[in-house]
Amino acid sequence: MLNLQIHHTQGRFVLDVAFEAPGTGVTALYGPSGAGKTSVVNMVAGLLRPDTGRICVNGLCLFDSEQGIDLPPEKRRVGYVFQEGRLFPHLSVRSNLTYGMRRTPADLRFVDFDEVVSLLGIDHLLARRPAGLSGGEKQRVAIGRALLTSPAMLLMDEPLASLDAARKAEVIPFIKKLAGHVSIPVLYVSHEPAEIRALATHMVALQDGRVTASGTPETLLTKDALASPWDAAEAAFPLAVS
Numbered sequence: 001m002l003n004l005q006i007h008h009t010q011g012r013f014v015l016d017v018a019f020e021a022p023g024t025g026v027t028a029l030y031g032p033s034g035a036g037k038t039s040v041v042n043m044v045a046g047l048l049r050p051d052t053g054r055i056c057v058n059g060l061c062l063f064d065s066e067q068g069i070d071l072p073p074e075k076r077r078v079g080y081v082f083q084e085g086r087l088f089p090h091l092s093v094r095s096n097l098t099y100g101m102r103r104t105p106a107d108l109r110f111v112d113f114d115e116v117v118s119l120l121g122i123d124h125l126l127a128r129r130p131a132g133l134s135g136g137e138k139q140r141v142a143i144g145r146a147l148l149t150s151p152a153m154l155l156m157d158e159p160l161a162s163l164d165a166a167r168k169a170e171v172i173p174f175i176k177k178l179a180g181h182v183s184i185p186v187l188y189v190s191h192e193p194a195e196i197r198a199l200a201t202h203m204v205a206l207q208d209g210r211v212t213a214s215g216t217p218e219t220l221l222t223k224d225a226l227a228s229p230w231d232a233a234e235a236a237f238p239l240a241v242s
């Protein structure tokens with residue numbers, strides 16, 4: 001189970017978020033630009049410190065302001081996949097993959113190199129450098145690198161945002177397969193309903209720094225349940241720029 005309850009003020013933006021999500025499978029963090037999705041993910045990763053609150057993953061507390069717990073990022077055992085992969089350009093795909101694995105103590109490793117390479121279909125890419133990969137291939141390698149640290153949780157912040165529709169369709173089945181393969185929670189930021197329907201078993205909708213809904217994509221991604229705040233925001237945008 002992921003239990004999160006945070007309060008944080010950054011500039012004029014107030015984040016007041018609380019939700020529970022399953023301890024395995026993909027939970028989508030859904031909402032329009034500026035809702036606070038990346039801030040939440042960065043707080044789980046330990047890159048941003050909430051003013052107050054509590055963040056626990058499957059019984060391990062990463063942050064608890066009342067108890068004075070604030071684990072540094074390297075102690076949180078969280079794998080992070082960013083929008084644009086951020087692979088090391090000077091290293092081969094194999095060395096990119098083994099980078100995090102080598103930094104994880106042997107007794108904490110539960111993910112096997114060959115297993116991940118086969119799961120993500122990247123065996124034929126191992127000798128190449130990132131510059132010689134397509135966008136979809138780069139993201140599959142970035143996912144493999146994060147997974148090979150044997151994380152207690154995987155954070156994915158719009159990992160498909162830089163890809164076109166065909167590349168997205170190529171990567172989604174791999175993410176789905178890996179989420180079914182490992183028993184850790186995956187927190188997946190997206191503002192695309194189709195992506196969420198394809199991948200997530202649970203979703204949390206954010207708007208203006210608050211949770212507006214939490215439940216299954218099937219129940220929440222209906223026009224009545226979620227469309228109105230989005231439609232209103234999107235309808236206002238063209239007026240604002242005209």
Ligand SMILES: Nc1ncnc2c1ncn2[C@@H]1O[C@H](COP(=O)(O)OP(=O)(O)OP(=O)(O)O)[C@@H](O)[C@H]1O
Pocket residue numbers: 010011012013031032033034035036037038039040
């Ligand atoms: N360091 C900061 N100081 C002040 N405000 C900030 C800071 N970082 C983020 N914000 C504000 O916090 C709000 C939430 O930002 P965040 O990046 O978490 O949203 P998001 O939902 O991930 O958006 P997007 O989908 O565009 O990435 C925004 O209004 C942003 O301008």
